[in-house]
Amino acid sequence: MGNPFGRPFDAAMQRTILLDALRALETVTSGGTLLDLPYEWGEDFAMNLGSGYGARNSAT
Numbered sequence: 633m634g635n636p637f638g639r640p641f642d643a644a645m646q647r648t649i650l651l652d653a654l655r656a657l658e659t660v661t662s663g664g665t666l667l668d669l670p671y672e673w674g675e676d677f678a679m680n681l682g683s684g685y686g687a688r689n690s691a692t
Contacts, residue, residue, distance in 0.1 A: 638673055639673040645671065645673070649671060652667075
């Protein structure tokens with residue numbers, strides 16, 4: 633939930649997601665509309681950034 637615009641340091645992906653969000657301003661007609669975009673950036677990057685994600689979940 634902390635990376636709504638894509639993987640950290642992935643400027644190309646972040647730009648694409650931002651452009652999709654801006655395009656939504658032209659098409660969404662009511663507040664509270666949710667759009668599912670086709671992007672995935674997995675959970676593996678969280679472990680590499682020192683978030684503690686891997687340490688918390690490795691015990692489960």
